[in-house]
Amino acid sequence: MSNAQKKGRELTFSILKYNPSKKDSKPEFVEFKIEETAGMTLFIALNIIREKIDADLAFDFVCRAGICGSCGMVVNGKPLLACRTLTADYPDGKIQLMPMPAFELIRDLSVNTGKWMDAMSVRVESWIHINEVHDIAKLEEKVDPDVADETFELDRCIECGLCVSSCATALMRPDFVGPAGLNRIARFHVDPHDNRTDEDYYELIGDDNGIFGCMSLMACEDHCPKELPLQEKIAYLRRKMVSLK
Amino acid sequence: MKVVYCDALIIGGGLAGLRASVATQSEGLKTIVLSLVPVKRSHSAAAQGGMQASVGNAKMSQGDNEDIHFMDTVKGSDWGCDQKVARMFVNTAPKAIRELANWGVPWTRVRKGDHEAVIDTKKTTITEDDNAHGLITSRDFGGTKKWRTCYTADATGHTMLFGVANEALKHEVDIRDRQEVLSLIHKDKRCYGAIVRDLITGELSAYVAKGTCIATGGYGRLYKTTTNAVICEGTGQAAVLETGVATLGNMEAVQFHPTPIVPSGILLTEGCRGDGGVLRDIDGHRFMPDYEPEKKDLASRDVVSRRMMEHIRKGKGVSSPFGDHLWLDISILGREHVSKNLRDVQEISETFNGIDPADEGPAGWMPVRPAQHYSMGGIRTKETGESQQLSGLFSCGEAACWDMHGFNRLGGNSVSEAVVSGMIVGKYFTDYCLENEMTIDTKLVHEALEEQTRYIDEILSRAEGEDVFDIKKRMQEIMDEQVGIFRNGNDLQAAVDELQELLVKSRKVSVKSKIKSANPELEEAYRVPKMLKLSLCVAYGALLRTESRGAHYREDYLKRDDANWLNRTLTSWSNADATLPEVSYEEIDIMTMELPPAFRGYGAKGMIIENELSVKRQVEVDEIKEKMKDKDRFALQDSLMSYDLPLNYKDKNERYGVGYE
Numbered sequence: 001m002s003n004a005q006k007k008g009r010e011l012t013f014s015i016l017k018y019n020p021s022k023k024d025s026k027p028e029f030v031e032f033k034i035e036e037t038a039g040m041t042l043f044i045a046l047n048i049i050r051e052k053i054d055a056d057l058a059f060d061f062v063c064r065a066g067i068c069g070s071c072g073m074v075v076n077g078k079p080l081l082a083c084r085t086l087t088a089d090y091p092d093g094k095i096q097l098m099p100m101p102a103f104e105l106i107r108d109l110s111v112n113t114g115k116w117m118d119a120m121s122v123r124v125e126s127w128i129h130i131n132e133v134h135d136i137a138k139l140e141e142k143v144d145p146d147v148a149d150e151t152f153e154l155d156r157c158i159e160c161g162l163c164v165s166s167c168a169t170a171l172m173r174p175d176f177v178g179p180a181g182l183n184r185i186a187r188f189h190v191d192p193h194d195n196r197t198d199e200d201y202y203e204l205i206g207d208d209n210g211i212f213g214c215m216s217l218m219a220c221e222d223h224c225p226k227e228l229p230l231q232e233k234i235a236y237l238r239r240k241m242v243s244l245k
Numbered sequence: 246m247k248v249v250y251c252d253a254l255i256i257g258g259g260l261a262g263l264r265a266s267v268a269t270q271s272e273g274l275k276t277i278v279l280s281l282v283p284v285k286r287s288h289s290a291a292a293q294g295g296m297q298a299s300v301g302n303a304k305m306s307q308g309d310n311e312d313i314h315f316m317d318t319v320k321g322s323d324w325g326c327d328q329k330v331a332r333m334f335v336n337t338a339p340k341a342i343r344e345l346a347n348w349g350v351p352w353t354r355v356r357k358g359d360h361e362a363v364i365d366t367k368k369t370t371i372t373e374d375d376n377a378h379g380l381i382t383s384r385d386f387g388g389t390k391k392w393r394t395c396y397t398a399d400a401t402g403h404t405m406l407f408g409v410a411n412e413a414l415k416h417e418v419d420i421r422d423r424q425e426v427l428s429l430i431h432k433d434k435r436c437y438g439a440i441v442r443d444l445i446t447g448e449l450s451a452y453v454a455k456g457t458c459i460a461t462g463g464y465g466r467l468y469k470t471t472t473n474a475v476i477c478e479g480t481g482q483a484a485v486l487e488t489g490v491a492t493l494g495n496m497e498a499v500q501f502h503p504t505p506i507v508p509s510g511i512l513l514t515e516g517c518r519g520d521g522g523v524l525r526d527i528d529g530h531r532f533m534p535d536y537e538p539e540k541k542d543l544a545s546r547d548v549v550s551r552r553m554m555e556h557i558r559k560g561k562g563v564s565s566p567f568g569d570h571l572w573l574d575i576s577i578l579g580r581e582h583v584s585k586n587l588r589d590v591q592e593i594s595e596t597f598n599g600i601d602p603a604d605e606g607p608a609g610w611m612p613v614r615p616a617q618h619y620s621m622g623g624i625r626t627k628e629t630g631e632s633q634q635l636s637g638l639f640s641c642g643e644a645a646c647w648d649m650h651g652f653n654r655l656g657g658n659s660v661s662e663a664v665v666s667g668m669i670v671g672k673y674f675t676d677y678c679l680e681n682e683m684t685i686d687t688k689l690v691h692e693a694l695e696e697q698t699r700y701i702d703e704i705l706s707r708a709e710g711e712d713v714f715d716i717k718k719r720m721q722e723i724m725d726e727q728v729g730i731f732r733n734g735n736d737l738q739a740a741v742d743e744l745q746e747l748l749v750k751s752r753k754v755s756v757k758s759k760i761k762s763a764n765p766e767l768e769e770a771y772r773v774p775k776m777l778k779l780s781l782c783v784a785y786g787a788l789l790r791t792e793s794r795g796a797h798y799r800e801d802y803l804k805r806d807d808a809n810w811l812n813r814t815l816t817s818w819s820n821a822d823a824t825l826p827e828v829s830y831e832e833i834d835i836m837t838m839e840l841p842p843a844f845r846g847y848g849a850k851g852m853i854i855e856n857e858l859s860v861k862r863q864v865e866v867d868e869i870k871e872k873m874k875d876k877d878r879f880a881l882q883d884s885l886m887s888y889d890l891p892l893n894y895k896d897k898n899e900r901y902g903v904g905y906e
Contacts, residue, residue, distance in 0.1 A: 133347060155351055
C-alpha cells in the first residue's frame with residue numbers, strides 16, 4: 001500500500017484563537033484533530049481545518065512556497081514559516097500554533113507584519129538615494145559582479161518578521177528598528193547605486209532604537225528562513241557606527 | 246457612507262500596479278494603491294528565473310536586439326498577440342531593466358573571462374569580453390533565439406518587486422493593503438472607481454477616482470493544480486466582467502508550465518532548463534530531443550508541457566501516489582551552480598520533497614508534471630491599456646489582455662510585461678487622469694455601495710444553504726480535468742454544463758460564522774460565484790474555439806486555423822442572472838502585421854490551416870524589405886508597422902559593442 005493510501009496518524013493542533021476587534025472575544029487555545037497525509041505542511045493542515053472544522057479560523061498564506069513571507073507563526077515555541085513546515089517533523093503529532101509577537105494582532109494566527117515592515121522601510125528610507133538619474137536609453141552603469149552578488153545576498157530578505165518576533169530587544173522596545181531594518185541598511189550600504197554616507201546612516205540608526213539597541217542574542221540569525229548573515233552584518237554596522245563618534 | 250476620493254486609483258500592488266503608481270504619483274496625481282496583501286507579498290515575488298530584455302551584453306546574448314525579441318514573442322504567441330503591443334513592449338524592455346538597476350535591483354552581472362555552462366548536456370566554456378565586465382548578464386530560456394533573460398539568481402521577481410515597492414514608498418504613494426475590490430462604479434460607459442471591502446474590519450467604502458487601473462494578476466486559482474499564489478483568484482477580472490459593459494479577452498488562453506514539482510505544484514523555474522537542466526523519463530532517458538530535435542527541452546512552454554503529457558501517456562511516466570510524473574535533472578550543472586544560481590529551487594526541493602537536486606544521478610532528480618501557471622487572457626484593453634468599452638478603466642500586467650502574449654507567453658516575458666506595461670500603460674493612465682475631470686452623481690456612488698452592502702448582508706443572513714468550499718473544490722477539479730492541457734468538445738461541454746450548475750448553487754451559499762469583519766468563509770462566499778463566472782468564460786471560450794493555438798489545444802481540432810480563428814475571444818456578462826457569458830470575436834488583421842503567420846519553428850509541422858492573406862501580406866512585406874534594403878532596421882520596421890510610445894520609450898536602446906545600431 002502506498003503512502004498516500006495508508007491511513008495517516010492523528011495530529012492534534014492547539015491553536016490560539018482571539019479576535020481583538022470583538023469585545024466578548026477572549027484568547028483561548030482551541031484543539032483540532034485531523035488525519036496526517038504524506039508530505040503535509042502547515043499550509044495544507046490549516047486549510048483542512050478551515051474547510052472541515054472551523055471555517056472561521058484566520059491565518060495568512062500567499063505563495064505557500066517560502067518566497068513571500070506571509071505565513072510566519074510560532075510553532076511549538078519557535079517562529080517559523082508555516083508553509084515550509086512539515087507536520088512529519090513533529091514526532092508526537094502535537095503542534096501548538098500561536099501568532100507572532102511584536103506585531104499587531106489582526107485575528108487568530110494573522111498578524112500585521114505588512115504594516116510593521118512598511119513603517120520600517122520608510123524609517124530607514126529603504127530606497128536608492130541618487131543625485132543624478134541615469135538615462136535608461138543608455139548603457140547601464142557597470143557594477144562589479146561580486147558587489148552585485150553581495151547586494152543580492154542582503155536583498156533576499158522577504159520581510160516575514162521571524163527575526164523581529166524572535167528578537168528580545170524588539171519585544172522590549174517597540175520602536176527598535178529590528179534585525180530586518182538593520183539588514184536593510186547593510187543592503188543599501190553595499191549597493192554602489194546608493195550614495196548615502198556613513199553619517200547619513202548614523203542619522204537613521206545611530207541610537208538605542210537602532211544599531212545600539214541590539215543585545216547580540218542573535219536569535220534573528222537562528223530563525224531567518226533565508227539564512228541572511230545577520231550576525232556579521234549587524235556587527236559590521238555597529239563597528240562602522242561606533243567609529244563615527 | 247464612507248467615500249474616499251483620489252485622482253488615480255490602482256487596484257493591485259504587484260509589479261505592474263506599483264510601477265504604474267510611480268508614474269501617476271510622480272506627475273502629482275493623488276494616487277491610492279489597494280492590495281489584498283502587503284504589496285511586497287504579491288505574486289510577482291514568486292517569479293524566479295528572470296526578465297526578458299534584449300540588452301545583449303553577455304557572449305551568448307550578443308547580436309540580440311528588439312527585432313529578435315519581437316519575433317520570438319510573436320512566434321511564442323502562435324500569432325495570437327497584438328504585434329504593435331509586442332513592438333511597444335520589446336522596445337521598452339531594455340529601458341525597464343536599466344530603470345530597475347537605477348532603483349537598486351541587483352542584476353547578476355557579466356564576469357570577464359572563462360566560465361563553464363552546460364549546453365545540450367555538454368560542459369562548454371564561454372569567454373566573456375573584458376569590456377563587458379560589470380554589465381547586466383542574461384541566461385537562456387525557452388523559445389528564444391538568444392540568451393535574453395536577465396536575473397538575480399532565481400529570486401528575480403522578489404528583487405524586482407522590492408525595488409519597485411521601495412520606489413513607490415519613496416514617492417509616498419498611499420498604499421493600503423488587505424483591501425479587496427467588490428465591484429466597479431460606472432455609468433454611461435465611464436468608470437468612476439470601485440466599491441472596496443476592508444479585509445480586517447469588513448467595512449465597505451467607495452473609492453472615487455478620475456481613473457481606475459486594475460493590476461490584480463492572473464486567475465490561476467480557478468484550477469486545482471497551479472503554481473499561482475492563493476490570492477490569484479481573478480477578482481479584478483471578475484469586477485470588470487460584472488460591469489456587464491467591459492469585456493475580457495482570450496480567457497481560454499491559459500498556460501501550463503512544464504516543471505512544477507509534484508505534488509505541491511510549487512514552480513521550479515524554467516531557468517533550470519535554461520541553465521542546461523534536462524527532463525528525463527522512467528528509464529532516465531532524456532526524451533525531449535526525440536520530439537523537438539531543434540529546441541529540445543527549451544521549446545516554448547505549451548509545446549514542452551504537451552510533449553511531457555504525450556510521453557506520460559505512452560507509459561513513460563514514473564508512477565507515484567500523486568499520479569504519474571517525469572524527472573527534472575539539474576544535478577548535471579554541478580553543485581556550485583545549483584547552490585548559487587538555482588538556490589530557491591534547491592531550497593524548495595529540499596524542504597518540500599527532501600531531495601537535494603545537486604546530488605549526482607537519480608538521487609537528485611526532482612519529480613515534475615505540468616500545471617496551470619499563467620493567464621494570457623484578462624481585461625481586454627486598447628494599446629494604451631484602457632478598456633475598449635469603459636472610459637477611465639485601465640488595466641496592466643497579467644490582469645490585462647493587452648495583448649502581447651496571444652495564446653502562449655514566453656518564459657521571462659511575464660515580469661517583463663508587468664514592469665513595462667506599468668511604465669507604458671502607467672503613462673497613458675496618468676495622461677487620462679490629468680486630462681479628464683469628472684462630475685459624479687453621489688446617488689450613483691451611494692447605490693453602488695448599497696448594492697454590495699445588501700449582497701454581503703444577504704449572504705450573512707442566509708440560515709441554510711450550500712457549502713462554498715465544496716463548490717470551489719468541484720470547480721477546481723472540473724477546470725483541471727476538463728479544461729486543462731488537452732481539451733476536447735465532449736469534456737468542455739460537460740465542464741460548461743456542470744460549471745453552470747455550480748454557479749446557480751453558489752448563489753445560495755450560507756456561511757457558518759456570521760461576523761462582518763475578517764471572515765475567511767464569507768470571503769470565499771462572495772468570491773466563488775465570481776470565480777465560477779470566470780471559469781465559464783474560460784471553458785465556454787475553449788469549447789467554441791475549434792482549433793489549436795498556443796496553449797489552447799483541442800484534440801478534436803489539432804490544427805491552428807488561421808482561416809477561421811485568427812481572432813481574439815471577447816466575453817462579457819450583461820445579465821447578472823445569466824449562467825453563460827456573451828461571446829464575440831475581434832479579428833486580428835493579417836494585412837497590418839509586421840510578421841505574417843507562419844510555422845513557429847517548434848511543435849508539430851504541417852498543422853496550420855492557412856489564411857490566404859498570410860501569403861499576400863508576406864509578399865507585401867518582402868517588397869517593402871526589398872525597397873528599404875539600403876535603410877537601417879529602424880526605418881524598415883517603421884515602414885512595416887508603425888507604432889507609438891510615450892515619453893522616451895521609443896528612443897533607440899544603446900547596446901554594448903554596437904552603440905545605437
